[in-house]
Amino acid sequence: MDGPEALIARRIAQGRGLEPADLVIKGARVLDVVTATLFESDVAICGDTIVGTFGTYEGVETIDGRGLTVAPGFIDTHLHIESSLLTPLEFDRCVLPHGVTTAIWDPHEISNVLGTAGIDYALAAAAASIMDIRVNLSSCVPASPLETSGARLEVGDLTPYRGRDKVIGLAEFMNFPGVLNADPGCIAKLAAFGDGHIDGHAPLVRGKDLNGYLAAGIRTDHEANNYDEAFEKLRKGMSVLIRESSIAKDLHALWPLITPETSAFLAFCTDDRNPVEIAEEGHLDHMIRWTIAQGVAPAHAYRVASWSGANAFGLRDRGLVAPGKRADLVLLSDYEGCRVEQVIAGGRLVTDALFDARPAVAPVGLDSMKVAPVAATDLLTRGNRGERPVIGVVPDKIVTERLTLELGAEEGVVQPDHEKDAAAVAVISRHGVNGNIGRGFVKGFGLRAGAIASSVGHDSHNICVVGMDHADMAVAVNRVIALGGGFVVAEGGEVRAELALPVAGLISLEPHEAVREKLVALRAAASALGCPLSEPFLQVAFLPLAVIPHLKITDFGMVDVDRFEVVAQ
Ligand SMILES: Nc1ncnc2[nH]cnc12
Ligand SMILES: [Mn+2]
Numbered sequence: 001m002d003g004p005e006a007l008i009a010r011r012i013a014q015g016r017g018l019e020p021a022d023l024v025i026k027g028a029r030v031l032d033v034v035t036a037t038l039f040e041s042d043v044a045i046c047g048d049t050i051v052g053t054f055g056t057y058e059g060v061e062t063i064d065g066r067g068l069t070v071a072p073g074f075i076d077t078h079l080h081i082e083s084s085l086l087t088p089l090e091f092d093r094c095v096l097p098h099g100v101t102t103a104i105w106d107p108h109e110i111s112n113v114l115g116t117a118g119i120d121y122a123l124a125a126a127a128a129s130i131m132d133i134r135v136n137l138s139s140c141v142p143a144s145p146l147e148t149s150g151a152r153l154e155v156g157d158l159t160p161y162r163g164r165d166k167v168i169g170l171a172e173f174m175n176f177p178g179v180l181n182a183d184p185g186c187i188a189k190l191a192a193f194g195d196g197h198i199d200g201h202a203p204l205v206r207g208k209d210l211n212g213y214l215a216a217g218i219r220t221d222h223e224a225n226n227y228d229e230a231f232e233k234l235r236k237g238m239s240v241l242i243r244e245s246s247i248a249k250d251l252h253a254l255w256p257l258i259t260p261e262t263s264a265f266l267a268f269c270t271d272d273r274n275p276v277e278i279a280e281e282g283h284l285d286h287m288i289r290w291t292i293a294q295g296v297a298p299a300h301a302y303r304v305a306s307w308s309g310a311n312a313f314g315l316r317d318r319g320l321v322a323p324g325k326r327a328d329l330v331l332l333s334d335y336e337g338c339r340v341e342q343v344i345a346g347g348r349l350v351t352d353a354l355f356d357a358r359p360a361v362a363p364v365g366l367d368s369m370k371v372a373p374v375a376a377t378d379l380l381t382r383g384n385r386g387e388r389p390v391i392g393v394v395p396d397k398i399v400t401e402r403l404t405l406e407l408g409a410e411e412g413v414v415q416p417d418h419e420k421d422a423a424a425v426a427v428i429s430r431h432g433v434n435g436n437i438g439r440g441f442v443k444g445f446g447l448r449a450g451a452i453a454s455s456v457g458h459d460s461h462n463i464c465v466v467g468m469d470h471a472d473m474a475v476a477v478n479r480v481i482a483l484g485g486g487f488v489v490a491e492g493g494e495v496r497a498e499l500a501l502p503v504a505g506l507i508s509l510e511p512h513e514a515v516r517e518k519l520v521a522l523r524a525a526a527s528a529l530g531c532p533l534s535e536p537f538l539q540v541a542f543l544p545l546a547v548i549p550h551l552k553i554t555d556f557g558m559v560d561v562d563r564f565e566v567v568a569q
Helices: 004-015 088-098 108-114 116-128 155-161 176-180 184-193 207-215 227-235 251-257 275-280 284-293 298-305 307-312 352-356 470-483 512-528 536-542
Strands: 021-032 037-046 049-052 059-064 069-072 074-079 100-105 132-137 167-173 198-200 239-243 266-269 329-334 339-345 386-393 400-407 422-428 437-443 451-454 463-467 486-491 494-500 551-554 557-560 565-568
Touching: 004 037, 004 049, 021 298, 021 329, 074 239, 074 266, 074 284, 074 307, 088 100, 088 116, 088 275, 088 284, 088 339, 088 352, 088 512, 100 307, 108 116, 116 132, 116 155, 132 155, 155 184, 167 184, 176 184, 176 207, 227 239, 227 251, 239 251, 239 307, 251 284, 266 284, 266 298, 266 307, 275 512, 284 298, 298 307, 386 551, 386 557, 386 565, 400 437, 400 551, 422 470, 422 551, 437 551, 437 557, 451 470, 451 536, 463 470, 463 536, 470 486, 470 494, 486 512, 494 512, 512 536
Parallel strands: 021 059, 021 069, 074 100, 100 132, 132 167, 167 198, 239 266, 386 437
Antiparallel strands: 021 037, 037 049, 069 329, 329 339, 386 400, 422 437, 422 463, 451 463, 451 486, 486 494, 551 557, 557 565
């Protein structure tokens, strides 16, 4: 026998204790998330598979498990690795040590810029990473018809990827108005993937509209930011993915959902989490730790972070410390505090040498700035004094308010107003498709001067700039273009801080430690301009997301998301 048959025979022999296992964790306390109990045991591993628990085993190699608790590897059920600002392999090196052994990636950020080349990049990275990166195919590129993306993905672009290694199904179906209105393009995608997994994205969708959205075959949601909405979705059979991103922090509202009965139907996700927060707080380990600190039984929190997510996405080979399951294991020095000591990914102890041995993945999209430098006059909103729609930023939320403010004008140009905390905002099309510039105003950035610009502008990733001075806005935008993409703070005609994001205008080529340092400097520069927000760049980056209520801005202009129409250019 050789090949799969020999491997199965080896697993049986090692599981039965007839021969030493490849690797044994000796004398640990093991978490069983099925019965929510802990038990003392060795854990025997053959290759990438757990083969023995509830027993004593000999191992070719052993790990001293005394004083440690072994939990199933954590599963981030919905994220955009691009939002970490890191390359996927740098994300792997940054996040796997936090116990996240599986990450389910929707590469719609890079796909909005590069099209299927973005999906190919994601799959190449998934083949090289140590953590098991799975890919859901980006269902809505562009996210809405009210923006200009760098590419479009129709059903015919997606179906060739079905069944590919690492591919699960269809990623977050954000165009919920398109679903509810039975838009033909949406229906075609739902039909093509209906027999598999379809992820959802349904902020504030309730009642019979939610029933219609679910009847379309959509299985999960991560956009509920309040208990009642999440509870309704849970009771209607959705897997609710509780999110703690760097900007949308829903854990504090949703942790009470986690009970003995519901924890099998809830999962954790991060959506968009950057290296500063990963370093300062953690990743899913932070979510587990924080949830337990609220009083949730530890075993239920760990179940949400492992088995429940595996089950929701059809990953039947993982999520338990049990024979036959994938050897994704987290060794904890503090069970209630979720302090990760060591991680085993696919049966391999995670070490620096393991990361160093990965094959390289070539960067893509290094020429994604297909736009000429702008002049300050390009960013002006022409008009007279009067009332106009203004985006209301809500700290730690991506939902924004639809405000109306009276703003003054000078010589036919509408002016930012520091007293009213009304900054100018513009979105500059950057994909070489057209010369669109959307212009408007936003309240909540607290700026007294200067400008903040970003080539990360969800999800079409045009350049978004917020400022109190149009000349500084142009300086910031033009530096973003010169960098090939990035975040820039400018004041008094000077660049005060910057981070280059040359991979599709979204991702840095630097190590996560360097990206973290530059993000800290950018936050400090934004704060020096008066900005009180903990995440100023993500707040800028989410202003264009026209599938999140209520008022946003794209390269088309100000978009009323509830009425799904452009309300001001
Ligand atoms: N990056 C993203 N794209 C679409 N919807 C989101 N909701 C939160 N983050 C998002
Ligand atoms: Mn979403």
